[in-house]
Amino acid sequence: DVKVTQSSRYLVKRTGEKVFLECVQDMDHENMFWYRQDPGLGLRLIYFSYDVKMKEKGDIPEGYSVSREKKERFSLILESASTNQTSMYLCASSLPGTGGWELFFGSGTQLSVL
Amino acid sequence: AQSVTQPDIHITVSEGASLELRCNYSYGATPYLFWYVQSPGQGLQLLLKYFSGDTLVQGIKGFEAEFKRSQSSFNLRKPSVHWSDAAEYFCAVGARTGANNLFFGTGTRLTVIP
Numbered sequence: 001d002v003k004v005t006q007s008s009r010y011l012v013k014r015t016g017e018k019v020f021l022e023c024v025q026d027m028d029h030e031n032m033f034w035y036r037q038d039p040g041l042g043l044r045l046i047y048f049s050y051d052v053k054m055k056e057k058g059d060i061p062e063g064y065s066v067s068r069e070k071k072e073r074f075s076l077i078l079e080s081a082s083t084n085q086t087s088m089y090l091c092a093s094s095l096p097g098t099g100g101w102e103l104f105f106g107s108g109t110q111l112s113v114l
Numbered sequence: 115a116q117s118v119t120q121p122d123i124h125i126t127v128s129e130g131a132s133l134e135l136r137c138n139y140s141y142g143a144t145p146y147l148f149w150y151v152q153s154p155g156q157g158l159q160l161l162l163k164y165f166s167g168d169t170l171v172q173g174i175k176g177f178e179a180e181f182k183r184s185q186s187s188f189n190l191r192k193p194s195v196h197w198s199d200a201a202e203y204f205c206a207v208g209a210r211t212g213a214n215n216l217f218f219g220t221g222t223r224l225t226v227i228p
Contacts, residue, residue: 090158101213
């Protein structure tokens with residue numbers, strides 16, 4: 001089974017802190033994604049990467065950055081956390097091509113910014 | 115740009131009853147269509163997908179969905195619901211340009227009563 005592991009299930013941070021959310025996948029997938037999930041808004045794409053060292057902005061990149069130094073690891077960075085970044089963050093991975101439409105998700109990180 | 119509407123925020127059904135979850139999409143061309151399920155505390159899992167061809171698609175866990183172009187709909191159905199089906203269900207529409215152009219609906223939460 002494909003496994004996408006997010007380092008923390010729950011995280012509490014203070015306003016202004018730098019926050020790292022880590023995601024590791026074990027199936028050699030090229031594609032990786034970061035979404036945030038908010039009630040009533042569904043999932044919104046923050047950043048994605050189709051290759052190591054490649055990163056592209058999604059629909060809501062403001063206030064976030066990402067790092068992909070290795071194929072299996074995709075990190076989301078909140079440079080200066082704010083209360084409006086309190087949310088559930090979901091990492092996903094997929095194969096390239098038409099296989100890329102099946103996203104494999106991690107269990108999520110519930111981030112609270114106080 | 116594409117969009118997805120799931121008009122039902124919350125549905126309650128009795129165990130053994132049939133289920134239909136509604137999904138309407140907006141997209142200028144023939145879309146890729148998906149249903150994902152999120153069990154409590156878990157990430158999303160792909161239930162089924164439609165790319166082309168037969169408009170009735172079968173998925174995992176006994177689910178099926180029918181693509182109706184004239185109605186811009188992709189409703190999810192199951193003939194007999196089990197208690198383990200209680201979860202949140204997300205419809206998604208993809209533009210053929212890539213998996214980063216996958217837009218999720220706001221979700222329908224399913225409660226199953228004994």
